[in-house]
Amino acid sequence: MITYTDSLDGITADGLRGGFFDGWGSPPTPETHLQILRGSFAVVLALDGDRVVGFITAVSDGVSAAYLPHLEVLPAYRGQGIGTALARQMLEKLNHLYMIDLICDADLQPFYERLGLRRYTAMIRRNYAAQSGTFELAD
């Protein structure tokens, strides 16, 4: 059975070893993943026992604006409503804020529209040398 929590109590790097950041060239390690969760303003996790199978994070000033940088469900658990539940619970937690923004691929826009978000434009910068969460100096 999948359960949901917004607490990091008892969550260890070992519980994050399922293969998150699927498809990333330089994925964060489970230890760095735990740092990402701890440094976030808010998190919601989907758990299968003590194993994390999905997560969403928010960074925020706590007053006006939040950005949702990460939402992922492990491939074997997708298509069961877990991603929707994670996003819904996070949006509920941030309901008091004016701005909630995220970046997604065009094919995911219908997924977020079903959750009440609307399409907009964005600007981004990506420093791929820092993708793993550990900045790597170029030679």
Ligand SMILES: CC(C)(COP(=O)(O)OP(=O)(O)OC[C@H]1O[C@@H](n2cnc3c(N)ncnc32)[C@H](O)[C@@H]1OP(=O)(O)O)[C@@H](O)C(=O)NCCC(=O)NCCS
């Ligand atoms: C996006 C993601 C979190 C959805 O999680 P999930 O648990 O499968 O989501 P749900 O079961 O609640 O909803 C599934 C629906 O999402 C939509 N969806 C998910 N991924 C999609 C994609 N890449 N393209 C188009 N639609 C997608 C589909 O409509 C799907 O409906 P279906 O089950 O009828 O096919 C998951 O696919 C994932 O981790 N993807 C990789 C990371 C990612 O892209 N994260 C989003 C960052 S903005």
